[in-house]
Amino acid sequence: MVLSTELLGIRNALAEKREIKAKKAAANGKAKFPNPAFFRAKDNIDWKAQGKNLMEVVGICTEMFKEADHKAFWKLQAERCKDDLNRCILEFKQATQMSPEELKDVFLNGEKTLGKLYRKGDMATVRREWKGAVDTAYDFKEWLKMWGMLLMTFSKDLVPALNSALYYRWMISYFCCVGFMDKNTFGQKGSALRMSHLMIYDIFRYVAENLVFLAKCDKKNGNSVLNKKVVLFDEMTMGQIMAGFPDLVGIPYQLMPVFLVSEIDQLTCIPYIDAVESFGLPADTCPVPSSECGALVIDALPHMGSCFISSSMPCDGSVMASEYMSRRFPDLPVYHLTFPVRYEYEETTQDAVEDIKGCIKFVEEITGAKWNWDAYFKQMKRFNEETAYELQKWEVNKTDYPQIIGPCYELFRKWNYEMDGGADPRTMRTFEKVNDIMMKAYERREEAWRGKMKYRGIVWSCPAHYYANFSNWLANCWGIDILVEMESLNFTKVLETEDKEEALMDLARLYERMVMRRHTNGGYHNVVDELWRQVEDWRAEIIIMYQNVACKNMATLQGILDDQCRDKNYHMIWIEHDLMDPRTVSRKNMRGKVNEYMRTVMRAEPIDPTLEEFDDETAM
Amino acid sequence: MKYYGGCDVGSTYTKAVILDENGKMVADTTIKSKINSEASAKLAMDEVLGKVGLKSSKELAYLIGTGYGRNKVPFADENISEISCHAMGVHVTDPSVKAIIDIGGQDVKGIAVDTDGTVKNFAMNDKCAAGTGRFYEAMARSFEMTLPEFSKLSLTAKNVIPITAQCTVFAESEVITLVGENKPMDEIAAGIQMAVAKRCFVMAKKAGATDSITLTGGCAKNDGLKDAIEHVLKLKVINLKTDPQLMGALGAAEFARQKGQAK
Ligand SMILES: Nc1ncnc2c1ncn2[C@@H]1O[C@H](COP(=O)(O)OP(=O)(O)OP(=O)(O)O)[C@@H](O)[C@H]1O
Ligand code: SF4
Ligand SMILES: [Mg+2]
Numbered sequence: 040m041v042l043s044t045e046l047l048g049i050r051n052a053l054a055e056k057r058e059i060k061a062k063k064a065a066a067n068g069k070a071k072f073p074n075p076a077f078f079r080a081k082d083n084i085d086w087k088a089q090g091k092n093l094m095e096v097v098g099i100c101t102e103m104f105k106e107a108d109h110k111a112f113w114k115l116q117a118e119r120c121k122d123d124l125n126r127c128i129l130e131f132k133q134a135t136q137m138s139p140e141e142l143k144d145v146f147l148n149g150e151k152t153l154g155k156l157y158r159k160g161d162m163a164t165v166r167r168e169w170k171g172a173v174d175t176a177y178d179f180k181e182w183l184k185m186w187g188m189l190l191m192t193f194s195k196d197l198v199p200a201l202n203s204a205l206y207y208r209w210m211i212s213y214f215c216c217v218g219f220m221d222k223n224t225f226g227q228k229g230s231a232l233r234m235s236h237l238m239i240y241d242i243f244r245y246v247a248e249n250l251v252f253l254a255k256c257d258k259k260n261g262n263s264v265l266n267k268k269v270v271l272f273d274e275m276t277m278g279q280i281m282a283g284f285p286d287l288v289g290i291p292y293q294l295m296p297v298f299l300v301s302e303i304d305q306l307t308c309i310p311y312i313d314a315v316e317s318f319g320l321p322a323d324t325c326p327v328p329s330s331e332c333g334a335l336v337i338d339a340l341p342h343m344g345s346c347f348i349s350s351s352m353p354c355d356g357s358v359m360a361s362e363y364m365s366r367r368f369p370d371l372p373v374y375h376l377t378f379p380v381r382y383e384y385e386e387t388t389q390d391a392v393e394d395i396k397g398c399i400k401f402v403e404e405i406t407g408a409k410w411n412w413d414a415y416f417k418q419m420k421r422f423n424e425e426t427a428y429e430l431q432k433w434e435v436n437k438t439d440y441p442q443i444i445g446p447c448y449e450l451f452r453k454w455n456y457e458m459d460g461g462a463d464p465r466t467m468r469t470f471e472k473v474n475d476i477m478m479k480a481y482e483r484r485e486e487a488w489r490g491k492m493k494y495r496g497i498v499w500s501c502p503a504h505y506y507a508n509f510s511n512w513l514a515n516c517w518g519i520d521i522l523v524e525m526e527s528l529n530f531t532k533v534l535e536t537e538d539k540e541e542a543l544m545d546l547a548r549l550y551e552r553m554v555m556r557r558h559t560n561g562g563y564h565n566v567v568d569e570l571w572r573q574v575e576d577w578r579a580e581i582i583i584m585y586q587n588v589a590c591k592n593m594a595t596l597q598g599i600l601d602d603q604c605r606d607k608n609y610h611m612i613w614i615e616h617d618l619m620d621p622r623t624v625s626r627k628n629m630r631g632k633v634n635e636y637m638r639t640v641m642r643a644e645p646i647d648p649t650l651e652e653f654d655d656e657t658a659m
Numbered sequence: 660m661k662y663y664g665g666c667d668v669g670s671t672y673t674k675a676v677i678l679d680e681n682g683k684m685v686a687d688t689t690i691k692s693k694i695n696s697e698a699s700a701k702l703a704m705d706e707v708l709g710k711v712g713l714k715s716s717k718e719l720a721y722l723i724g725t726g727y728g729r730n731k732v733p734f735a736d737e738n739i740s741e742i743s744c745h746a747m748g749v750h751v752t753d754p755s756v757k758a759i760i761d762i763g764g765q766d767v768k769g770i771a772v773d774t775d776g777t778v779k780n781f782a783m784n785d786k787c788a789a790g791t792g793r794f795y796e797a798m799a800r801s802f803e804m805t806l807p808e809f810s811k812l813s814l815t816a817k818n819v820i821p822i823t824a825q826c827t828v829f830a831e832s833e834v835i836t837l838v839g840e841n842k843p844m845d846e847i848a849a850g851i852q853m854a855v856a857k858r859c860f861v862m863a864k865k866a867g868a869t870d871s872i873t874l875t876g877g878c879a880k881n882d883g884l885k886d887a888i889e890h891v892l893k894l895k896v897i898n899l900k901t902d903p904q905l906m907g908a909l910g911a912a913e914f915a916r917q918k919g920q921a922k
Contacts, residue, residue, distance in 0.1 A: 597861075598861070598864060601864060601865060602864070605771075605780070605867055613782065635740055635742065635781075635783075636781075638740055638743075639740050639742045639743045639777075639778040639781065640777075640778050640779065640780060640781070642777065
């Protein structure tokens with residue numbers, strides 16, 4: 040099913056008008072973000088091809104309908120309804136058995152056991168969590184707000200968005216991002232809940248806007264003139280370089296169809312991995328490049344953009360993905376950033392600068408745009424301010440009263456560092472608001488995870504995508520509170536915003552310290568010595584040590600880490616996972632490792648025993 | 660007299676032990692595990708209970724179950740992880756032991772034991788069958804020997820023919836090729852033992868072994884493996900005076916005794 044329309048050259052009067060208007064607004068200091076010219080540009084949709092696609096989708100749906108076992112389907116629905124009814128009766132009975140004080144406590148402060156919300160075979164929890172009257176109301180308001188934002192954003196370019204949703208199955212998973220919000224705030228209340236909502240909202244606003252861009256630009260779909268303004272990045276390459284090109288948009292190309300979606304729905308990457316393995320790729324390859332290549336094999340990536348920036352990041356796996364990419368889209372020029380491996384040596388920085396300069400020149404040549412220092416400095420000033428707020432969070436978390444923990448924060452940090460990088464002025468407001476809430480909560484000495492602050496934890500090495508909310512479970516079940524992750528501890532130096540040569544040096548230093556680069560580049564001390572330093576700094580009692588079974592890079596250090604950890608007498612829990620493939624090591628197995636350690640070594644009892652063992656094999 | 664029971668439902672064998680009030684082992688058994696773990700536990704328990712003249716496990720002062728996965732013995736007073744039980748079993752048998760490698764039917768565990776018999780740290784390989792009891796059973800089959808025969812075969816070897824394959828399936832075909840080439844059987848067996856001993860290295864490290872190690876689980880009875888571990892890992896293997904395969908069940912029974920008496 041390949042729809043090819045080569046309408047890239049067609050000029051579009053309406054789009055150009057909007058652009059001129061946007062430029063005028065920018066000149067008057069009234070610039071909107073994202074540039075409105077990027078939306079609503081009238082698309083050159085190839086309706087004939089779209090019609091053909093639609094017919095094919097209808098055909099698939101009809102066949103699925105015909106093949107479905109309707110009897111079994113309705114039987115299952117009836118069983119579920121019965122189960123729901125029984126659950127309601129049980130919960131009602133439990134409520135009647137409670138003393139008035141207990142009942143009041145649950146009403147005001149929320150339910151105490153969360154494991155019962157999972158049901159075998161379900162994709163979502165049986166119902167939303169009761170967080171106490173005020174927090175549930177707030178949570179619901181945020182839920183509505185998220186839906187509102189998604190619908191509003193999609194309606195800006197409804198037709199291409201709908202076309203894409205029909206064409207790409209991963210697009211459908213994004214309709215579940217409210218579920219993603221729920222699972223990442225599971226068990227959170229009060230100030231912590233409010234901060235999480237603020238942060239996750241920004242991420243999904245960015246996602247929604249980028250999804251629309253993807254849909255619009257796709258040559259299989261909208262093929263708008265916008266394509267000439269789009270620079271693609273691989274999902275690991277930082278977007279800050281685009282700060283110098285305010286008239287272009289940078290899109291982390293594989294982020295939406297592969298990387299992020301695998302965090303939303305644990306099962307999304309399976310078809311990619313299976314496709315590329317049936318194409319001949321060995322099964323023990325790391326799921327990151329596997330999934331990226333598989334997505335190309337089953338045509339799950341849009342055909343778009345003017346050029347592609349990839350990097351030797353996090354490892355040679357990205358080279359493999361690039362090979363597939365150039366086979367699938369031979370018309371897409373690629374610039375490959377290859378920064379020095381031992382980047383801690385200042386002598387190497389100049390090489391990285393040359394690489395950055397080369398990349399800028401490449402973008403200029405391909406798009407015709409010109410690098411704009413003023414725009415760059417403006418954005419980096421904002422990024423510096425955001426980094427200052429980030430450091431403030433670290434300061435608070437290092438104290439005895441950490442305030443900002445959980446997956447929403449981890450995601451937000453990585454997103455801000457890698458993708459946003461000061462580009463979106465709206466994010467600044469979020470930083471300010473979060474800081475405000477955090478400082479007030481700190482002054483009140485609030486418990487970030489009420490009743491569940493037992494152990495200070497730190498996460499090392501790269502986490503499993505299919506269990507993005509693992510730290511959430513750690514806190515809810517065992518009271519292990521993750522204060523910081525290795526992938527968050529990146530470059531925090533103030534970036535130069537006046538001297539151009541020095542600015543390029545800083546940009547190079549920043550790029551050399553991309554997320555995921557620590558465990559693959561820079562030398563062992565970067566992972567090993569640094570861990571002990573951070574453990575002391577954050578006063579962590581438990582180290583959650585992830586071990587991606589397919590990653591040979593990190594495997595080399597296992598023995599050293601183990602030996603040194605024993606000497607230092609820290610609690611280190613090794614958690615194996617297969618990054619994007621839950622079939623190798625399931626979420627349940629990952630939890631099993633912690634359960635075993637907590638029971639045998641720590642001789643602890645779980646705070647919420649219902650979360651020790653439950654079935655979430657199909658759950659998002 | 661009060662009796663305390665421990666039952667270890669392993670993936671291949673189910674073991675049961677009964678202790679008296681003084682911690683003396685008064686009955687034990689090892690049977691092949693059934694598909695249903697509860698049924699295996701019941702069979703093994705009935706056997707040991709009979710040996711001390713009891714009719715039902717309810718007559719025990721306390722019973723603790725263990726094995727792969729939780730709640731292996733649903734009729735027990737409590738279930739405890741097999742890692743804790745192996746550590747405790749070894750501790751009551753020989754309190755000087757600090758590092759254990761448990762090699763059962765389908766997984767290998769490294770356990771660091773604290774001075775009071777509790778677990779200091781552990782590591783587990785439950786993903787791969789190479790270097791476990793299942794692997795040895797497949798090898799013995801390829802040699803058309805019983806397991807005890809195969810276990811001793813390597814002891815007479817003058818040379819070692821290295822096995823390069825890491826995985827049970829490949830190792831088996833490699834061994835069949837070598838046997839077909841009429842290479843000396845004991846030298847091939849020595850190669851197999853060396854390959855398994857090497858795989859134990861990571862576990863020994865995780866168990867914090869520096870100069871000595873103790874083996875538990877059924878494979879601890881494999882003399883060729885013990886010999887290879889001493890040679891390859893340069894670690895002294897400390898033998899236990901009680902059947903090493905019973906350590907999990909013994910530890911469970913000891914926990915039962917402690918908990919029952921504290922009740
Ligand atoms: N006499 C013997 N000589 C050599 N190996 C033996 C002997 N007896 C048993 N074994 C090995 O021990 C294995 C069983 O060990 P054990 O009873 O400790 O396993 P398990 O507890 O059932 O398994 P797991 O702990 O992996 O769930 C068998 O697979 C067999 O290969
Ligand atoms: S997890 Fe390891 S193998 Fe996979 S992309 Fe990252 S560095 Fe490469
Ligand atoms: Mg066992």
